[in-house]
Amino acid sequence: MLLAIDAGNTNVVFALVDTAAGERQIRGRWRIATDPRRTADEYAVWLSQLLALAGFDRGVVEAVVIATVVPRALHNLQVLASKYFGTEALIAGREPLDWGIALDIDEPASLGADRAVNTIAAHALHPGDLIVIDFGTATTFDVSDYTGAYKGGIIAPGINLSLDALVTAAAKLPRIAIEAPAIASVIGRNTVDQMHIGIYWGYIAMIEGLVQRLKAEVGRPVRVIATGGLATLFEQHTAVFDHIEPDLTIQGLAMMWQRAHIA
Numbered sequence: 001m002l003l004a005i006d007a008g009n010t011n012v013v014f015a016l017v018d019t020a021a022g023e024r025q026i027r028g029r030w031r032i033a034t035d036p037r038r039t040a041d042e043y044a045v046w047l048s049q050l051l052a053l054a055g056f057d058r059g060v061v062e063a064v065v066i067a068t069v070v071p072r073a074l075h076n077l078q079v080l081a082s083k084y085f086g087t088e089a090l091i092a093g094r095e096p097l098d099w100g101i102a103l104d105i106d107e108p109a110s111l112g113a114d115r116a117v118n119t120i121a122a123h124a125l126h127p128g129d130l131i132v133i134d135f136g137t138a139t140t141f142d143v144s145d146y147t148g149a150y151k152g153g154i155i156a157p158g159i160n161l162s163l164d165a166l167v168t169a170a171a172k173l174p175r176i177a178i179e180a181p182a183i184a185s186v187i188g189r190n191t192v193d194q195m196h197i198g199i200y201w202g203y204i205a206m207i208e209g210l211v212q213r214l215k216a217e218v219g220r221p222v223r224v225i226a227t228g229g230l231a232t233l234f235e236q237h238t239a240v241f242d243h244i245e246p247d248l249t250i251q252g253l254a255m256m257w258q259r260a261h262i263a
Helices: 040-053 071-084 113-125 159-169 191-218 231-235 248-262
Strands: 002-007 011-018 025-033 063-068 129-135 138-144 150-157 222-227
Touching: 002 071, 002 248, 011 248, 025 040, 040 071, 063 071, 063 113, 063 248, 113 129, 113 138, 113 150, 113 222, 113 248, 129 191, 129 231, 129 248, 138 191, 150 159, 150 191, 159 191, 191 222, 191 231, 222 231, 222 248
Parallel strands: 002 063, 129 222
Antiparallel strands: 002 011, 011 025, 129 138, 138 150
Protein backbone atom coordinates (compact mmCIF):
# COMPACT_ATOMS: atom_id res chain seq x y z
CA MET A 1 0.00 0.00 0.00
CA LEU A 2 0.93 3.64 -0.41
CA LEU A 3 1.42 6.02 2.50
CA ALA A 4 0.50 9.50 1.28
CA ILE A 5 1.62 12.39 3.50
CA ASP A 6 0.27 15.94 3.20
CA ALA A 7 2.27 18.26 5.45
CA GLY A 8 0.39 21.53 5.84
CA ASN A 9 0.97 24.57 8.00
CA THR A 10 -1.43 23.37 10.72
CA ASN A 11 -1.60 19.58 10.40
CA VAL A 12 0.24 16.70 8.79
CA VAL A 13 -2.20 14.20 7.28
CA PHE A 14 -1.16 10.58 6.78
CA ALA A 15 -3.34 8.36 4.59
CA LEU A 16 -3.00 4.68 3.78
CA VAL A 17 -4.05 4.24 0.16
CA ASP A 18 -4.72 0.89 -1.48
CA THR A 19 -3.50 1.29 -5.07
CA ALA A 20 -4.08 -2.33 -6.15
CA ALA A 21 -5.45 -2.73 -9.68
CA GLY A 22 -5.03 0.98 -10.29
CA GLU A 23 -7.54 1.95 -7.61
CA ARG A 24 -7.09 4.65 -4.96
CA GLN A 25 -9.04 3.40 -1.97
CA ILE A 26 -8.22 5.24 1.25
CA ARG A 27 -8.08 2.63 3.99
CA GLY A 28 -7.19 4.97 6.85
CA ARG A 29 -6.28 8.57 7.54
CA TRP A 30 -4.71 10.21 10.56
CA ARG A 31 -3.55 13.73 11.37
CA ILE A 32 -1.10 15.29 13.80
CA ALA A 33 -0.26 18.91 14.53
CA THR A 34 2.53 20.23 12.34
CA ASP A 35 5.77 20.66 14.26
CA PRO A 36 9.00 20.84 12.22
CA ARG A 37 10.91 19.69 15.31
CA ARG A 38 9.05 16.37 15.44
CA THR A 39 11.51 13.56 14.74
CA ALA A 40 11.10 10.52 12.50
CA ASP A 41 11.12 8.35 15.64
CA GLU A 42 8.21 10.30 17.12
CA TYR A 43 6.23 10.01 13.89
CA ALA A 44 6.94 6.26 13.78
CA VAL A 45 5.73 5.54 17.33
CA TRP A 46 2.55 7.54 16.80
CA LEU A 47 1.79 6.16 13.35
CA SER A 48 2.60 2.55 14.19
CA GLN A 49 0.10 2.62 17.04
CA LEU A 50 -2.62 4.09 14.82
CA LEU A 51 -1.93 1.57 12.07
CA ALA A 52 -2.21 -1.24 14.62
CA LEU A 53 -5.48 0.14 16.00
CA ALA A 54 -6.85 0.11 12.44
CA GLY A 55 -5.73 -3.51 11.99
CA PHE A 56 -2.65 -2.88 9.85
CA ASP A 57 0.95 -3.93 10.33
CA ARG A 58 3.63 -1.36 9.51
CA GLY A 59 4.88 -3.73 6.83
CA VAL A 60 1.86 -3.07 4.60
CA VAL A 61 3.42 0.26 3.57
CA GLU A 62 5.39 -0.34 0.39
CA ALA A 63 5.82 3.24 -0.84
CA VAL A 64 5.65 6.78 0.53
CA VAL A 65 4.74 10.00 -1.26
CA ILE A 66 4.93 13.45 0.34
CA ALA A 67 3.62 16.93 -0.41
CA THR A 68 4.67 19.68 1.97
CA VAL A 69 4.40 23.44 2.29
CA VAL A 70 6.63 23.31 5.39
CA PRO A 71 10.20 22.77 4.13
CA ARG A 72 11.60 22.20 7.63
CA ALA A 73 9.27 19.23 8.16
CA LEU A 74 10.41 17.39 5.05
CA HIS A 75 13.69 15.89 6.27
CA ASN A 76 12.17 14.01 9.21
CA LEU A 77 9.35 12.69 7.02
CA GLN A 78 11.94 11.39 4.54
CA VAL A 79 13.81 9.72 7.40
CA LEU A 80 10.53 8.17 8.55
CA ALA A 81 10.08 6.61 5.11
CA SER A 82 13.62 5.25 4.85
CA LYS A 83 14.16 4.15 8.46
CA TYR A 84 10.78 2.67 9.29
CA PHE A 85 9.26 1.73 5.92
CA GLY A 86 12.42 0.85 4.01
CA THR A 87 11.65 3.04 1.02
CA GLU A 88 12.77 6.36 -0.43
CA ALA A 89 9.91 8.85 -0.26
CA LEU A 90 8.81 10.46 -3.50
CA ILE A 91 8.37 14.22 -3.17
CA ALA A 92 5.65 16.03 -5.11
CA GLY A 93 7.21 18.46 -7.56
CA ARG A 94 10.56 16.67 -7.73
CA GLU A 95 11.54 14.05 -10.25
CA PRO A 96 10.18 11.52 -10.94
CA LEU A 97 7.03 13.18 -9.57
CA ASP A 98 6.77 16.26 -11.79
CA TRP A 99 3.45 18.03 -11.75
CA GLY A 100 2.39 16.82 -15.17
CA ILE A 101 0.32 19.98 -15.71
CA ALA A 102 1.12 23.39 -17.16
CA LEU A 103 1.70 26.10 -14.54
CA ASP A 104 0.59 29.21 -16.41
CA ILE A 105 1.62 31.71 -13.73
CA ASP A 106 4.40 34.24 -13.21
CA GLU A 107 6.34 32.29 -10.56
CA PRO A 108 5.72 28.53 -10.96
CA ALA A 109 8.34 27.64 -8.35
CA SER A 110 6.41 29.54 -5.68
CA LEU A 111 3.22 27.50 -6.03
CA GLY A 112 2.46 25.45 -2.93
CA ALA A 113 2.63 21.68 -3.41
CA ASP A 114 -0.85 21.19 -1.98
CA ARG A 115 -2.37 23.59 -4.51
CA ALA A 116 -0.70 21.91 -7.46
CA VAL A 117 -1.73 18.46 -6.22
CA ASN A 118 -5.32 19.65 -5.67
CA THR A 119 -5.42 20.92 -9.25
CA ILE A 120 -4.19 17.59 -10.60
CA ALA A 121 -6.80 15.61 -8.66
CA ALA A 122 -9.66 18.00 -9.41
CA HIS A 123 -8.95 17.91 -13.14
CA ALA A 124 -8.83 14.10 -13.13
CA LEU A 125 -12.13 13.84 -11.25
CA HIS A 126 -14.09 16.69 -12.86
CA PRO A 127 -13.72 17.82 -16.49
CA GLY A 128 -13.83 21.42 -17.63
CA ASP A 129 -12.83 24.74 -16.11
CA LEU A 130 -12.53 24.55 -12.34
CA ILE A 131 -12.22 26.63 -9.19
CA VAL A 132 -10.81 24.63 -6.27
CA ILE A 133 -11.36 26.13 -2.82
CA ASP A 134 -9.23 24.65 -0.05
CA PHE A 135 -10.18 25.56 3.52
CA GLY A 136 -6.94 25.30 5.47
CA THR A 137 -4.75 27.65 7.49
CA ALA A 138 -5.28 29.93 4.53
CA THR A 139 -8.27 29.65 2.25
CA THR A 140 -7.05 29.30 -1.31
CA PHE A 141 -8.95 29.63 -4.58
CA ASP A 142 -7.21 27.90 -7.50
CA VAL A 143 -8.31 28.24 -11.13
CA SER A 144 -7.55 25.67 -13.81
CA ASP A 145 -8.81 25.51 -17.37
CA TYR A 146 -10.34 22.64 -19.31
CA THR A 147 -6.87 21.38 -20.33
CA GLY A 148 -5.85 21.03 -16.68
CA ALA A 149 -3.45 23.99 -16.78
CA TYR A 150 -3.12 25.94 -13.54
CA LYS A 151 -3.96 29.59 -14.26
CA GLY A 152 -3.59 31.23 -10.84
CA GLY A 153 -5.80 32.01 -7.91
CA ILE A 154 -6.34 33.80 -4.62
CA ILE A 155 -4.96 33.44 -1.10
CA ALA A 156 -7.15 34.66 1.78
CA PRO A 157 -6.81 34.24 5.56
CA GLY A 158 -8.40 31.04 6.83
CA ILE A 159 -11.45 31.46 9.02
CA ASN A 160 -9.64 30.28 12.16
CA LEU A 161 -6.78 32.66 11.41
CA SER A 162 -9.27 35.51 10.99
CA LEU A 163 -10.94 34.70 14.29
CA ASP A 164 -7.58 34.42 16.09
CA ALA A 165 -6.57 37.85 14.80
CA LEU A 166 -9.87 39.38 15.91
CA VAL A 167 -9.75 37.92 19.40
CA THR A 168 -6.06 38.73 19.86
CA ALA A 169 -6.44 42.35 18.77
CA ALA A 170 -9.67 43.10 20.67
CA ALA A 171 -9.16 42.50 24.38
CA LYS A 172 -12.84 42.30 25.36
CA LEU A 173 -13.95 39.87 22.66
CA PRO A 174 -14.34 36.23 23.76
CA ARG A 175 -13.13 33.20 21.82
CA ILE A 176 -16.03 31.53 20.04
CA ALA A 177 -16.50 28.29 18.15
CA ILE A 178 -16.52 28.29 14.35
CA GLU A 179 -20.14 27.38 13.61
CA ALA A 180 -23.26 28.71 11.97
CA PRO A 181 -25.02 31.39 14.04
CA ALA A 182 -27.81 30.09 16.26
CA ILE A 183 -30.11 32.92 15.13
CA ALA A 184 -31.54 33.48 11.66
CA SER A 185 -31.21 37.26 11.84
CA VAL A 186 -28.00 39.00 10.79
CA ILE A 187 -28.64 41.70 13.39
CA GLY A 188 -26.95 40.38 16.50
CA ARG A 189 -28.38 41.33 19.87
CA ASN A 190 -25.29 40.48 21.93
CA THR A 191 -21.54 40.28 21.45
CA VAL A 192 -21.29 36.53 20.86
CA ASP A 193 -24.11 36.51 18.29
CA GLN A 194 -22.57 39.48 16.51
CA MET A 195 -19.21 37.69 16.34
CA HIS A 196 -20.80 34.50 14.98
CA ILE A 197 -22.64 36.50 12.32
CA GLY A 198 -19.55 38.44 11.32
CA ILE A 199 -17.24 35.45 11.13
CA TYR A 200 -19.63 32.93 9.56
CA TRP A 201 -21.78 35.03 7.23
CA GLY A 202 -18.86 37.33 6.48
CA TYR A 203 -16.82 34.35 5.34
CA ILE A 204 -19.61 32.98 3.19
CA ALA A 205 -20.05 36.42 1.62
CA MET A 206 -16.32 36.47 0.82
CA ILE A 207 -16.47 33.01 -0.75
CA GLU A 208 -19.52 33.79 -2.86
CA GLY A 209 -18.20 37.19 -3.90
CA LEU A 210 -14.78 35.92 -4.97
CA VAL A 211 -16.25 32.96 -6.84
CA GLN A 212 -18.60 35.29 -8.69
CA ARG A 213 -15.68 37.49 -9.74
CA LEU A 214 -13.56 34.49 -10.77
CA LYS A 215 -16.37 33.04 -12.88
CA ALA A 216 -16.91 36.39 -14.59
CA GLU A 217 -13.22 36.61 -15.46
CA VAL A 218 -13.01 33.04 -16.79
CA GLY A 219 -16.03 33.70 -18.99
CA ARG A 220 -16.96 30.02 -19.44
CA PRO A 221 -18.98 27.56 -17.34
CA VAL A 222 -16.95 26.74 -14.23
CA ARG A 223 -17.37 24.03 -11.61
CA VAL A 224 -16.47 24.84 -8.00
CA ILE A 225 -14.77 22.07 -6.01
CA ALA A 226 -14.34 22.45 -2.25
CA THR A 227 -11.90 20.60 -0.02
CA GLY A 228 -10.55 20.94 3.51
CA GLY A 229 -12.11 20.26 6.88
CA LEU A 230 -14.45 23.24 7.00
CA ALA A 231 -15.98 22.79 3.55
CA THR A 232 -18.93 20.82 4.92
CA LEU A 233 -19.62 23.53 7.51
CA PHE A 234 -20.15 26.16 4.81
CA GLU A 235 -22.00 23.78 2.50
CA GLN A 236 -25.05 24.03 4.76
CA HIS A 237 -25.68 27.67 3.91
CA THR A 238 -24.36 28.31 0.41
CA ALA A 239 -25.00 26.79 -3.00
CA VAL A 240 -21.65 27.93 -4.39
CA PHE A 241 -20.02 24.46 -4.27
CA ASP A 242 -20.70 21.98 -7.06
CA HIS A 243 -18.75 19.17 -5.42
CA ILE A 244 -17.00 18.54 -2.10
CA GLU A 245 -13.89 16.35 -2.23
CA PRO A 246 -12.55 15.95 1.32
CA ASP A 247 -9.52 13.89 0.26
CA LEU A 248 -8.52 15.87 -2.82
CA THR A 249 -4.84 16.31 -1.87
CA ILE A 250 -4.42 12.66 -0.92
CA GLN A 251 -6.09 11.58 -4.15
CA GLY A 252 -3.77 13.86 -6.12
CA LEU A 253 -0.69 12.43 -4.40
CA ALA A 254 -1.85 8.88 -5.17
CA MET A 255 -2.45 9.84 -8.82
CA MET A 256 1.05 11.30 -9.11
CA TRP A 257 2.61 8.20 -7.54
CA GLN A 258 0.63 5.90 -9.83
CA ARG A 259 1.69 7.89 -12.89
CA ALA A 260 5.38 7.67 -11.93
CA HIS A 261 5.09 4.04 -10.83
CA ILE A 262 3.37 2.90 -14.01
CA ALA A 263 5.79 4.93 -16.14
